[in-house]
Amino acid sequence: MKHGKLLLSLQFAFTLAVCAFLVVPVVMSILAGLTVNYFVGLQSGLTLRWVFEVWDAYRDTLFLSLGLALACLALTLLLGVPLAYLLARSRGRLARAIEELLMLPVAVPGLATALGLIVAYGGFAGFRTSAAFILVGHVLFTLPFMVRSVLAVLSVIDLPTLEEGAASLGAGFWQRFRDIVLPNCRNGILAGALMVVTLSVGEFNMTWLLHTPFTKTLPVGLADAYASLRLEIGSAYTLIFFLLITPLLLTLQVLARPRRQSFAAPDNTIENAS
Amino acid sequence: MMQTVPIALENCAKTFADGTRALEAVNLEIAAGETVVLLGPSGCGKTTTLRLIAGLEQPDAGGRVRFGADDVTALPIEKRNVGMVFQSYALFPNMTVAENIAYGLRLRRQSAAEQRARVGEMLALMRIERLAERSIDQLSGGQRQRVALARALAVQPRVLLLDEPLTALDAKLRDTLRFEIDSLLRELGITAIYVTHDQAEAMALGDRIVVMDHGRIAQVGAPREIYQQPASRYVAEFIGTMNRLSGHADGEVFRCAGGYVAWPALPAGAQEILFRPEDTRIAADGEAATLHGTVGAAFFCGNHVRLFVEVGEAQPLVLETPARREYRHGEPVALAIETHGLMVL
Amino acid sequence: MSHSLAISRRQSALLLLPAAIFFTAFFLLPMLRLFFISASGQLGWSAYLAIVSDANYFRALWTTLAVAAVTTLLTLVISAISGVFLQRHAFPGRALLVSALTLPLAFPGVVVGFMVIMLAGRQGLIGEVFALFGGERPVFAYSLAGLCMGYVYFSIPRTILTIMAAAEKLDPRLEEAARSLGGSPWHVVRDVILPGLRPAFVSSGAICFATAVGAFGTAFTLATRIEVLPMLIYTEFTLSANIAMAAALSFSLGAVAWLALALARSAAGATVAAAG
Numbered sequence: 001m002k003h004g005k006l007l008l009s010l011q012f013a014f015t016l017a018v019c020a021f022l023v024v025p026v027v028m029s030i031l032a033g034l035t036v037n038y039f040v041g042l043q044s045g046l047t048l049r050w051v052f053e054v055w056d057a058y059r060d061t062l063f064l065s066l067g068l069a070l071a072c073l074a075l076t077l078l079l080g081v082p083l084a085y086l087l088a089r090s091r092g093r094l095a096r097a098i099e100e101l102l103m104l105p106v107a108v109p110g111l112a113t114a115l116g117l118i119v120a121y122g123g124f125a126g127f128r129t130s131a132a133f134i135l136v137g138h139v140l141f142t143l144p145f146m147v148r149s150v151l152a153v154l155s156v157i158d159l160p161t162l163e164e165g166a167a168s169l170g171a172g173f174w175q176r177f178r179d180i181v182l183p184n185c186r187n188g189i190l191a192g193a194l195m196v197v198t199l200s201v202g203e204f205n206m207t208w209l210l211h212t213p214f215t216k217t218l219p220v221g222l223a224d225a226y227a228s229l230r231l232e233i234g235s236a237y238t239l240i241f242f243l244l245i246t247p248l249l250l251t252l253q254v255l256a257r258p259r260r261q262s263f264a265a266p267d268n269t270i271e272n273a274s
Numbered sequence: 275m276m277q278t279v280p281i282a283l284e285n286c287a288k289t290f291a292d293g294t295r296a297l298e299a300v301n302l303e304i305a306a307g308e309t310v311v312l313l314g315p316s317g318c319g320k321t322t323t324l325r326l327i328a329g330l331e332q333p334d335a336g337g338r339v340r341f342g343a344d345d346v347t348a349l350p351i352e353k354r355n356v357g358m359v360f361q362s363y364a365l366f367p368n369m370t371v372a373e374n375i376a377y378g379l380r381l382r383r384q385s386a387a388e389q390r391a392r393v394g395e396m397l398a399l400m401r402i403e404r405l406a407e408r409s410i411d412q413l414s415g416g417q418r419q420r421v422a423l424a425r426a427l428a429v430q431p432r433v434l435l436l437d438e439p440l441t442a443l444d445a446k447l448r449d450t451l452r453f454e455i456d457s458l459l460r461e462l463g464i465t466a467i468y469v470t471h472d473q474a475e476a477m478a479l480g481d482r483i484v485v486m487d488h489g490r491i492a493q494v495g496a497p498r499e500i501y502q503q504p505a506s507r508y509v510a511e512f513i514g515t516m517n518r519l520s521g522h523a524d525g526e527v528f529r530c531a532g533g534y535v536a537w538p539a540l541p542a543g544a545q546e547i548l549f550r551p552e553d554t555r556i557a558a559d560g561e562a563a564t565l566h567g568t569v570g571a572a573f574f575c576g577n578h579v580r581l582f583v584e585v586g587e588a589q590p591l592v593l594e595t596p597a598r599r600e601y602r603h604g605e606p607v608a609l610a611i612e613t614h615g616l617m618v619l
Numbered sequence: 620m621s622h623s624l625a626i627s628r629r630q631s632a633l634l635l636l637p638a639a640i641f642f643t644a645f646f647l648l649p650m651l652r653l654f655f656i657s658a659s660g661q662l663g664w665s666a667y668l669a670i671v672s673d674a675n676y677f678r679a680l681w682t683t684l685a686v687a688a689v690t691t692l693l694t695l696v697i698s699a700i701s702g703v704f705l706q707r708h709a710f711p712g713r714a715l716l717v718s719a720l721t722l723p724l725a726f727p728g729v730v731v732g733f734m735v736i737m738l739a740g741r742q743g744l745i746g747e748v749f750a751l752f753g754g755e756r757p758v759f760a761y762s763l764a765g766l767c768m769g770y771v772y773f774s775i776p777r778t779i780l781t782i783m784a785a786a787e788k789l790d791p792r793l794e795e796a797a798r799s800l801g802g803s804p805w806h807v808v809r810d811v812i813l814p815g816l817r818p819a820f821v822s823s824g825a826i827c828f829a830t831a832v833g834a835f836g837t838a839f840t841l842a843t844r845i846e847v848l849p850m851l852i853y854t855e856f857t858l859s860a861n862i863a864m865a866a867a868l869s870f871s872l873g874a875v876a877w878l879a880l881a882l883a884r885s886a887a888g889a890t891v892a893a894a895g
C-alpha cells in the first residue's frame with residue numbers, strides 16, 4: 001500500500017508541475033505587462049503605463065476582432081444552423097460527405113485556405129482590403145464547429161417524434177423549425193456560438209495573410225508587438241487579450257460542465273492553432 | 275363541439291423505401307365515435323396503419339384514406355386535424371405544460387383569452403391543474419401522458435390516435451390511466467384508434483378490436499366475439515389461452531390420449547378440438563369423468579391456482595381452480611369440459 | 620426512427636443553399652484555382668516532386684514531421700498521466716486545477732509562442748532559475764525545442780479533456796476484475812487502462828499531430844529562422860513571391876494533416892469520425 005501512496009503523490013506532483021508549466025508563463029506575462037522595467041524586475045515598480053500605451057496604439061485591433069467575431073457568429077448561425085438541421089434529418093451518404101467536406105478548412109492548414117482566397121479574390125481590390133475578406137476566412141474556419149455543435153444536440157433529442165407531435169397539432173414545416181427545432185437545439189447553438197467567437201477572436205493562421213495594414217486583428221497586432229516592441233508592451237497587449245478571452249472561456253467551461261464528455265469529445269477540440 | 279368523423283381505409287398497402295412490406299392492402303371502416311383497438315404482436319403493422327390514418331405515412335398507390343366524405347389521402351398530417359398521443363409522449367421540452375397544450379390553439383390563431391379558457395378546460399378534464407406551469411422534465415410518466423392527451427384533445431381533433439400510450443408506464447399506473455382513458459373516450463364520443471399489443475387493454479377499451487397478423491387483418495369484431503368466436507387458430511391463440519386436444523371424431527365423441535370428450539355437435543372428421551381454461555374444470559367427486567391426466571405444475575395465484583395438466587398432448591391443458599385445495603406434482607386428476615365452450619377451427 | 624415528415628425540394632434547398640454557395644465560392648473554387656496555380660511555376664506539376672528532390676524543402680518536411688511526432692508523443696504521455704489522475708481522484712481544489720489546466724484552450728498560436736518566450740526566452744524563467752544557481756542561461760525558445768514546447772503547451776488542455784472523458788467511461792468493474800485475478804497496479808494500467816484509452820489516444824494524437832504540422836503562429840512568433848514547412852510556405856509566398864511553390868507546398872502540407880486524421884479515423888473507427 002505504501003508503494004501505491006508514493007505513486008499517487010508522484011502523479012499529483014506531476015500534475016501540479018504540468019499545471020505550473022501552463023499557468024506560470026501566463027502569470028509572468030501579466031506581471032510583465034504591469035512592471036515598469038521587466039529587465040530590472042518587480043522592484044522597478046508596477047504601472048498601468050504599458051496597458052494605456054497599448055490601448056492607445058492598438059485598441060482598433062480589439063474592436064475589429066470583436067466586430068469580426070460577432071459578424072462571424074451571425075453568418076455561422078445563418079449558414080450553419082439550417083445546414084445542421086438538414087444534415088440531422090438526412091443521415092445518408094451524401095449528408096456524411098457534406099459534413100466531411102465542411103471539415104476541410106479545419107483539417108487543411110489555414111495558410112493554404114488563405115492562399116486560395118488570395119489567388120481567387122485578391123484581384124477585387126475593394127474586397128481584398130476590407131475586413132470582409134478576413135471575415136470570409138473566419139467563417140470557413142468556424143462554420144464546422146457551429147454545425148457539429150448543433151448536430152450533436154439534434155441527434156440526441158428525439159427530433160422526429162417531437163416534430164410529428166407538432167405536425168399532428170397543425171404545424172407546418174417552417175412553424176416546426178421555428179417552434180420546435182430551434183428552441184430545442186438552443187444549447188448546441190449556444191455552445192457553438194461561444195466556440196465560434198473564441199476561435200474567431202484567436203484566429204491567426206489565415207488572418208496573417210488575409211489582413212492589410214488597415215484591417216489588423218488582435219492576434220495580428222500581438223504578432224506585430226511581439227516582433228518589434230519591448231517585452232512590457234507585448235505583455236500588456238497579451239493581458240488585454242486575456243481579459244477579452246477569459247470570460248468567453250469560463251462560460252464555455254460552465255456550459256460544458258453538465259456534459260463535459262461531449263465537450264471533450266473530439267468534436268469540439270480541434271485546434272485554433274495559429 | 276367535436277366534429278368527429280367516420281374513417282375508412284380502402285386498399286391501403288404500405289411498402290417502405292427499403293422494400294419492407296409492412297401492410298398488405300387493408301380495408302377498414304370505423305364508425306364516428308367508435309373506439310377501435312389495433313391489436314397484434316410486434317411488427318404486425320399496427321403503428322403503420324395508425325400512421326397512415328394520421329398522415330405520417332402515404333399508402334402505396336391505389337390506397338385511399340377517408341375522413342367522412344373527405345378523401346384525405348394527399349393531405350399532410352398538419353392539415354388533417356387529428357389528435358395524436360405517442361408512446362414516448364413527444365411533449366415539447368422547450369414549453370411548459372400549459373404552453374404544450376396551447377400550442378395547437380396558437381397555430382390555429384386563437385385569441386389569448388380563448389387559448390387560456392381552453393387550456394384551463396383541458397387541465398381540469400385531465401385533473402392536472404396544478405401542473406400548468408411545470409416544465410416537462412418535472413413530470414412523472416403518468417403526468418406526461420395526461421398532458422399529451424390534453425394537448426391532443428385541446429384542438430378538438432376529428433379523430434384521436436393513440437400509439438401504445440400506456441406501454442411506458444408501470445402496471446398500476448397503466449390500470450388507472452386505462453380506466454381514465456376509457457371513461458374519457460366514452461364521455462367525449464370521439465372516434466378513437468388505439469394501438470396496443472396488450473390484449474387485456476384491447477378488451478377493456480375497444481368497441482371493436484382489429485386483430486392483425488403480418489400486415490393483414492385477421493379478424494375484426496367486438497371483444498366478446500373475438501374471444502368466443504375466433505375466426506382462426508391465429509386469433510384464438512393470440513387472444514387469451516386456448517387448450518387443445520388432438521385425436522379423432524367417433525360419432526358424437528372425440529377420442530384422444532387422455533380419454534374422450536362427448537360433444538353432440540362434434541363435426542365429423544375433426545382432428546382437434548379447442549376450449550378455454552375457464553371451460554375446463556376438475557371433475558367433482560363422484561362425477562363420471564371421461565378425461566384423465568396428471569398435474570404437471572401448479573402455480574398459486576392467491577385467489578386461485580393455475581394448473582397445468584398433462585393428458586398426453588404436446589402442450590399441457592391449462593385451467594384455473596379455487597385455491598382451497600393443494601395440488602402436488604404428479605397427482606392424478608380427472609377433468610370435465612363444458613360442452614358450450616368447445617370449438618373446432 | 621427515421622423521419623417521415625416529408626421535406627420538399629424547395630425546403631431542402633433553402634436550408635442547404637446559403638452554406639453551399641458560401642462554401643463553394645470561398646473554399647472549393649479558390650482551392651481549385653490554387654491547385655492549378657501550384658503547377659503554373661517554372662517546374663509545372665513537378666513542383667510537387669521538388670518537395671522530395673529539393674534538399675531544402677525535404678529537410679523542412681522532415682523537420683515538420685519530426686517536430687509533430689515528438690510533440691504528439693510528449694503531449695500524450697503528459698496528458699495521460701495527469702488526465703487519468705484527475706479523473707480518478709477527488710481532492711479539494713481539483714475543479715480549480717482542471718480549470719487551470721484547460722485555461723490555455725483558447726490561446727492562439729502567437730500567444731502560445733509568447734508564453735514559450737516567457738519560459739525559455741532571453742529573460743525567461745528557466746534562464747533565471749539556472750542563473751540563480753550560477754549556471755549558464757539556456758535560451759532555447761527560438762529553436763526547434765522551443766517550438767515543440769509551444770505545441771505541447773497548446774495541445775495539453777484539449778488532450779487532457781479528451782482523456783479525462785475517456786477515463787470517465789472506463790468500466791471500473793474491469794479493473795476490479797483484473798485486481799481480483801491478482802493483477803498488480805502495473806498490470807492494471809497495461810492491460811485495462813491503456814487499452815481502454817486507446818481510442819482517445821488515437822483521436823487526440825491525430826489532432827495533435829495535424830495541428831503541429833499545420834500550425835504557423837507559434838513558429839512565426841518564435842523566429843523566422845525555424846525552418847518548418849508552414850514557415851517555408853510563408854517565406855516562399857511573401858519574400859520570394861513564388862506563389863506556385865507556396866501553393867504546391869500548401870497542398871502537400873494539407874495532405875499530410877488530412878492523412879493523419881484519416882488514418883486515425885480508420886484506426887479507431889467511428890470514434891474519430893468527429894475529429895474530421
Ligand SMILES: Nc1ncnc2c1ncn2[C@@H]1O[C@H](COP(=O)(O)OP(=O)(O)OP(=O)(O)O)[C@@H](O)[C@H]1O
Pocket residue numbers: 290291292294295296314315316317318319320321322323471621
Ligand atoms: N420506416 C420504416 N422503414 C422500413 N420498415 C419499417 C419502417 N417502419 C416500420 N417498418 C417495418 O414494418 C413492419 C411493421 O411495423 P410497425 O411499426 O407497423 O409494427 P407494429 O405492429 O407497430 O409493431 P410494434 O408492436 O413493435 O410497435 C415491421 O416489420 C417494421 O420493421
Ligand SMILES: [Mg+2]
Pocket residue numbers: 320321322
Ligand atoms: Mg408500433
